Amino acid sequence: MSLDPQTKMLLDYLASLGTPPLETLTPELARRAFQLPQGEIEAVGNVEDRKIPGPEGEIPVRIYYPQEAQTRYPALIYYHGGGWVVGNIDSHDNICRALTNLANCVTISVDYRLAPEHKFPAPVYDCYAAVEYVSEHADEFQVDPRRIAVGGDSAGGNLAAVISNLAKDKQTPAICFQLLLYPATNIWGEPTPSMLENAEGYFLTRGTMEWFLDCYSNGEEEDKGNPLLAPILFENVSGLPPALVITAEYDPLRDEGELYAKKLEDAGVKVELVRYEGTIHGFMSMASVIGLGKAALEKSGLALKEVFYPVKSPIK
DSSP states (O other), X not given: OOOOHXXXXXXXXXXXXXXXXXXXXXXXXXXXXXXXXXXXXXXXXXXXXXXXXXXXXXXXXXXXXXXXXXXXXXXXXXXXXXXXXXXXXTTTHHHHHHHHXXXXXXXXXXXXXXXXXXXXXXXXXXXXXXXXXXXXXXXXXXXXXXXXXXXXXXXHHHHHHHHHHHHHHHTOSOOOEEEEXXXXXXXXXXXXXXXXXXXXXXXXXHHHHHHHHHHHSSOHHHHTTOTTTSGGGOSOOTTOOOEEEEEEEEOTTHHHHHHHHHHHHHTTOOEEEEEEEEEETTTTTTTTTOHHHHHHHHHHHHHHHHHHSOOOOOOO
Protein backbone atom coordinates (compact mmCIF):
# COMPACT_ATOMS: atom_id res chain seq x y z
CA MET A 1 0.00 0.00 0.00
CA SER A 2 1.17 3.54 -0.69
CA LEU A 3 1.89 5.90 2.19
CA ASP A 4 -1.14 7.25 4.01
CA PRO A 5 -1.50 10.94 2.90
CA GLN A 6 -1.31 12.29 6.46
CA THR A 7 1.77 10.17 7.16
CA LYS A 8 3.42 11.39 3.96
CA MET A 9 2.65 15.00 4.85
CA LEU A 10 4.31 14.56 8.24
CA LEU A 11 7.36 12.87 6.74
CA ASP A 12 7.73 15.71 4.23
CA TYR A 13 7.49 18.24 7.05
CA LEU A 14 10.08 16.44 9.16
CA ALA A 15 12.42 16.24 6.16
CA SER A 16 12.05 19.98 5.60
CA LEU A 17 13.35 20.69 9.11
CA GLY A 18 16.75 19.28 8.24
CA THR A 19 17.26 17.78 11.69
CA PRO A 20 20.40 15.63 11.69
CA PRO A 21 19.96 11.88 12.31
CA LEU A 22 19.94 11.04 16.00
CA GLU A 23 22.92 8.72 15.58
CA THR A 24 25.09 11.68 14.57
CA LEU A 25 24.38 13.46 17.86
CA THR A 26 25.46 12.94 21.43
CA PRO A 27 22.79 11.32 23.61
CA GLU A 28 22.19 14.67 25.32
CA LEU A 29 21.61 16.49 22.02
CA ALA A 30 19.54 13.58 20.69
CA ARG A 31 17.21 13.90 23.68
CA ARG A 32 16.72 17.59 22.95
CA ALA A 33 16.11 16.88 19.27
CA PHE A 34 13.63 14.06 19.92
CA GLN A 35 10.24 15.74 19.71
CA LEU A 36 6.89 14.21 18.83
CA PRO A 37 3.79 16.25 17.90
CA GLN A 38 1.69 16.22 21.07
CA GLY A 39 -1.29 18.17 19.78
CA GLU A 40 -3.94 19.43 22.17
CA ILE A 41 -3.50 18.17 25.74
CA GLU A 42 -6.35 15.79 26.53
CA ALA A 43 -7.95 16.34 29.94
CA VAL A 44 -7.97 13.50 32.46
CA GLY A 45 -9.31 13.36 36.01
CA ASN A 46 -6.01 14.08 37.73
CA VAL A 47 -2.26 13.85 37.11
CA GLU A 48 0.31 13.26 39.83
CA ASP A 49 4.10 13.16 39.58
CA ARG A 50 5.89 11.21 42.28
CA LYS A 51 8.83 8.89 42.88
CA ILE A 52 8.85 5.26 43.89
CA PRO A 53 11.73 3.10 45.19
CA GLY A 54 13.92 1.51 42.55
CA PRO A 55 16.88 -0.88 42.51
CA GLU A 56 19.43 1.97 42.48
CA GLY A 57 17.53 5.05 43.60
CA GLU A 58 14.10 6.50 43.12
CA ILE A 59 12.17 6.10 39.86
CA PRO A 60 10.03 9.06 38.71
CA VAL A 61 6.52 8.09 37.62
CA ARG A 62 3.54 10.05 36.36
CA ILE A 63 0.12 8.82 37.41
CA TYR A 64 -2.97 9.59 35.34
CA TYR A 65 -6.43 9.11 36.83
CA PRO A 66 -9.54 8.93 34.66
CA GLN A 67 -12.40 11.37 35.01
CA GLU A 68 -14.84 8.74 36.23
CA ALA A 69 -14.41 8.39 40.00
CA GLN A 70 -14.01 4.86 41.37
CA THR A 71 -12.86 3.32 44.62
CA ARG A 72 -10.46 0.98 42.79
CA TYR A 73 -9.18 1.30 39.25
CA PRO A 74 -7.50 -1.12 36.89
CA ALA A 75 -3.98 0.01 36.02
CA LEU A 76 -1.75 0.20 32.97
CA ILE A 77 1.98 0.43 33.72
CA TYR A 78 3.38 2.21 30.66
CA TYR A 79 6.96 2.23 29.37
CA HIS A 80 7.77 4.96 26.87
CA GLY A 81 9.63 4.44 23.61
CA GLY A 82 12.82 6.11 22.40
CA GLY A 83 15.35 3.35 21.84
CA TRP A 84 16.25 3.14 25.55
CA VAL A 85 18.19 6.39 24.93
CA VAL A 86 15.70 9.21 24.31
CA GLY A 87 12.10 9.88 25.35
CA ASN A 88 10.60 10.38 28.79
CA ILE A 89 7.25 10.72 30.52
CA ASP A 90 6.72 14.11 28.85
CA SER A 91 7.29 12.82 25.31
CA HIS A 92 4.55 10.20 25.76
CA ASP A 93 2.12 12.28 27.78
CA ASN A 94 -0.48 12.27 24.98
CA ILE A 95 -0.54 8.47 24.64
CA CYS A 96 -0.95 8.01 28.39
CA ARG A 97 -3.75 10.56 28.61
CA ALA A 98 -5.61 8.95 25.72
CA LEU A 99 -5.31 5.41 27.10
CA THR A 100 -6.38 6.56 30.56
CA ASN A 101 -9.62 7.93 29.16
CA LEU A 102 -10.24 5.21 26.58
CA ALA A 103 -9.69 2.32 29.01
CA ASN A 104 -11.04 4.12 32.11
CA CYS A 105 -7.94 3.11 34.03
CA VAL A 106 -5.08 4.54 36.03
CA THR A 107 -2.01 4.83 33.80
CA ILE A 108 1.37 4.91 35.50
CA SER A 109 4.12 6.11 33.16
CA VAL A 110 7.60 5.01 34.23
CA ASP A 111 10.63 7.28 33.70
CA TYR A 112 13.17 4.46 33.73
CA ARG A 113 16.91 5.15 33.51
CA LEU A 114 18.28 5.71 30.01
CA ALA A 115 21.33 4.48 28.13
CA PRO A 116 24.19 4.91 27.57
CA GLU A 117 24.59 6.30 31.08
CA HIS A 118 22.60 3.33 32.36
CA LYS A 119 23.07 0.39 30.05
CA PHE A 120 21.18 -2.89 29.89
CA PRO A 121 19.80 -4.27 32.13
CA ALA A 122 19.20 -1.09 34.20
CA PRO A 123 15.95 -0.14 32.36
CA VAL A 124 14.67 -3.70 32.76
CA TYR A 125 15.29 -3.61 36.51
CA ASP A 126 13.54 -0.23 36.83
CA CYS A 127 10.53 -1.36 34.83
CA TYR A 128 10.12 -4.58 36.79
CA ALA A 129 10.53 -2.71 40.09
CA ALA A 130 7.80 -0.28 39.06
CA VAL A 131 5.14 -2.88 38.31
CA GLU A 132 6.15 -4.86 41.40
CA TYR A 133 5.83 -1.77 43.60
CA VAL A 134 2.42 -0.85 42.20
CA SER A 135 1.17 -4.39 42.76
CA GLU A 136 2.48 -4.53 46.34
CA HIS A 137 1.26 -1.00 47.20
CA ALA A 138 -1.96 -1.00 45.22
CA ASP A 139 -3.81 0.96 47.89
CA GLU A 140 -1.46 3.93 47.43
CA PHE A 141 -2.61 4.22 43.82
CA GLN A 142 -6.29 3.20 44.25
CA VAL A 143 -5.44 0.24 42.03
CA ASP A 144 -6.98 -3.23 41.93
CA PRO A 145 -3.93 -5.56 42.00
CA ARG A 146 -5.90 -8.21 40.07
CA ARG A 147 -6.22 -5.85 37.09
CA ILE A 148 -2.73 -4.65 36.23
CA ALA A 149 -1.53 -4.54 32.61
CA VAL A 150 1.81 -3.53 31.13
CA GLY A 151 2.32 -1.72 27.87
CA GLY A 152 4.73 0.33 25.85
CA ASP A 153 5.78 1.44 22.40
CA SER A 154 8.98 0.56 20.52
CA ALA A 155 11.70 0.18 23.19
CA GLY A 156 8.88 0.43 25.73
CA GLY A 157 7.13 -2.43 23.95
CA ASN A 158 10.35 -4.41 24.26
CA LEU A 159 10.38 -3.69 28.00
CA ALA A 160 6.70 -4.58 28.41
CA ALA A 161 7.28 -7.94 26.71
CA VAL A 162 10.37 -8.60 28.85
CA ILE A 163 8.55 -7.66 32.08
CA SER A 164 5.63 -9.95 31.20
CA ASN A 165 8.07 -12.85 30.85
CA LEU A 166 9.94 -11.94 34.02
CA ALA A 167 6.71 -11.73 36.02
CA LYS A 168 5.63 -15.11 34.70
CA ASP A 169 8.96 -16.73 35.56
CA LYS A 170 9.08 -15.13 39.03
CA GLN A 171 5.34 -15.81 39.52
CA THR A 172 4.88 -12.23 40.65
CA PRO A 173 3.36 -9.75 40.13
CA ALA A 174 0.18 -10.87 38.40
CA ILE A 175 -0.17 -9.19 35.00
CA CYS A 176 -3.47 -9.50 33.17
CA PHE A 177 -2.57 -8.07 29.74
CA GLN A 178 0.30 -6.80 27.62
CA LEU A 179 -0.07 -3.94 25.14
CA LEU A 180 2.85 -4.11 22.68
CA LEU A 181 2.97 -1.17 20.27
CA TYR A 182 5.45 -1.71 17.40
CA PRO A 183 7.81 -3.46 19.84
CA ALA A 184 11.51 -4.19 19.31
CA THR A 185 11.75 -7.93 19.96
CA ASN A 186 14.47 -9.45 17.78
CA ILE A 187 17.28 -6.92 17.84
CA TRP A 188 20.10 -9.47 17.60
CA GLY A 189 18.61 -11.45 14.72
CA GLU A 190 19.38 -11.22 11.03
CA PRO A 191 17.83 -8.11 9.44
CA THR A 192 14.21 -8.80 8.59
CA PRO A 193 12.66 -7.84 5.25
CA SER A 194 10.96 -4.85 6.88
CA MET A 195 14.27 -3.66 8.35
CA LEU A 196 15.83 -3.75 4.89
CA GLU A 197 12.82 -2.35 3.00
CA ASN A 198 12.24 0.51 5.44
CA ALA A 199 15.85 1.23 6.37
CA GLU A 200 15.66 4.88 5.28
CA GLY A 201 13.04 7.55 4.83
CA TYR A 202 10.32 6.40 7.22
CA PHE A 203 11.11 8.26 10.47
CA LEU A 204 12.88 5.38 12.27
CA THR A 205 15.93 4.22 10.32
CA ARG A 206 18.13 1.17 10.49
CA GLY A 207 21.08 3.40 11.37
CA THR A 208 19.24 4.90 14.32
CA MET A 209 18.21 1.45 15.58
CA GLU A 210 21.81 0.27 15.40
CA TRP A 211 22.91 3.34 17.37
CA PHE A 212 20.22 2.75 19.98
CA LEU A 213 21.36 -0.84 20.42
CA ASP A 214 25.00 0.20 20.64
CA CYS A 215 24.10 2.69 23.39
CA TYR A 216 21.91 0.21 25.28
CA SER A 217 23.87 -3.03 25.11
CA ASN A 218 27.19 -3.91 26.68
CA GLY A 219 28.60 -5.48 23.53
CA GLU A 220 27.30 -8.07 21.12
CA GLU A 221 29.11 -11.05 22.58
CA GLU A 222 28.16 -10.23 26.16
CA ASP A 223 24.46 -9.68 25.49
CA LYS A 224 23.78 -11.79 22.42
CA GLY A 225 21.28 -14.49 23.21
CA ASN A 226 19.90 -12.76 26.31
CA PRO A 227 16.08 -12.76 26.16
CA LEU A 228 15.93 -9.84 28.58
CA LEU A 229 17.33 -7.82 25.70
CA ALA A 230 15.50 -9.58 22.84
CA PRO A 231 12.28 -11.14 24.16
CA ILE A 232 11.73 -13.28 21.06
CA LEU A 233 14.58 -15.40 22.48
CA PHE A 234 12.54 -16.55 25.48
CA GLU A 235 12.27 -20.31 24.96
CA ASN A 236 8.92 -20.82 26.66
CA VAL A 237 6.34 -18.04 26.28
CA SER A 238 3.36 -20.21 27.15
CA GLY A 239 1.31 -18.97 30.08
CA LEU A 240 1.90 -15.30 29.32
CA PRO A 241 -1.02 -12.87 29.65
CA PRO A 242 -3.05 -12.09 26.52
CA ALA A 243 -1.59 -9.47 24.22
CA LEU A 244 -2.44 -6.90 21.60
CA VAL A 245 0.45 -6.35 19.18
CA ILE A 246 0.26 -3.35 16.86
CA THR A 247 2.61 -2.87 13.92
CA ALA A 248 2.95 -0.41 11.03
CA GLU A 249 3.60 -1.24 7.37
CA TYR A 250 6.50 1.18 6.82
CA ASP A 251 8.29 0.38 10.07
CA PRO A 252 11.71 -1.31 10.23
CA LEU A 253 10.43 -3.14 13.34
CA ARG A 254 7.25 -4.44 11.66
CA ASP A 255 8.40 -8.00 11.07
CA GLU A 256 9.94 -8.62 14.47
CA GLY A 257 6.76 -7.45 16.18
CA GLU A 258 4.73 -9.79 14.00
CA LEU A 259 7.16 -12.67 14.54
CA TYR A 260 6.78 -12.22 18.30
CA ALA A 261 2.99 -12.23 17.98
CA LYS A 262 3.26 -15.50 16.03
CA LYS A 263 5.49 -16.98 18.72
CA LEU A 264 2.91 -16.10 21.37
CA GLU A 265 0.09 -17.56 19.28
CA ASP A 266 2.01 -20.79 18.62
CA ALA A 267 2.53 -21.14 22.40
CA GLY A 268 -1.21 -20.88 23.05
CA VAL A 269 -1.21 -17.28 24.27
CA LYS A 270 -4.28 -15.31 23.28
CA VAL A 271 -2.92 -12.60 20.99
CA GLU A 272 -4.38 -10.14 18.53
CA LEU A 273 -2.08 -8.73 15.85
CA VAL A 274 -3.12 -5.58 14.00
CA ARG A 275 -0.98 -4.07 11.24
CA TYR A 276 -1.79 -0.49 10.20
CA GLU A 277 -1.08 -0.17 6.52
CA GLY A 278 0.47 2.93 4.99
CA THR A 279 2.02 4.38 8.11
CA ILE A 280 5.26 4.48 10.08
CA HIS A 281 6.93 3.68 13.36
CA GLY A 282 5.72 5.96 16.16
CA PHE A 283 2.45 6.82 14.45
CA MET A 284 0.42 6.48 17.65
CA SER A 285 2.46 9.24 19.27
CA MET A 286 1.50 11.37 16.26
CA ALA A 287 -2.25 10.81 16.57
CA SER A 288 -2.85 14.56 16.53
CA VAL A 289 -1.76 14.66 12.87
CA ILE A 290 -2.11 11.03 11.71
CA GLY A 291 -5.64 9.68 11.86
CA LEU A 292 -4.42 6.08 11.85
CA GLY A 293 -2.67 6.84 15.14
CA LYS A 294 -5.95 7.90 16.70
CA ALA A 295 -7.61 4.74 15.40
CA ALA A 296 -4.84 2.60 16.89
CA LEU A 297 -5.16 4.35 20.24
CA GLU A 298 -8.90 3.67 20.22
CA LYS A 299 -8.22 0.02 19.37
CA SER A 300 -5.73 -0.21 22.24
CA GLY A 301 -8.10 1.45 24.69
CA LEU A 302 -10.90 -0.92 23.73
CA ALA A 303 -8.66 -3.96 24.15
CA LEU A 304 -7.63 -2.80 27.61
CA LYS A 305 -11.19 -1.99 28.60
CA GLU A 306 -12.42 -5.44 27.56
CA VAL A 307 -9.82 -7.03 29.84
CA PHE A 308 -10.31 -4.58 32.70
CA TYR A 309 -14.12 -4.67 32.60
CA PRO A 310 -15.15 -8.11 31.31
CA VAL A 311 -18.81 -8.51 30.47
CA LYS A 312 -20.28 -11.32 32.52
CA SER A 313 -22.40 -13.84 30.71
CA PRO A 314 -26.06 -13.75 31.78
CA ILE A 315 -27.14 -16.52 34.13
CA LYS A 316 -29.20 -19.09 32.29
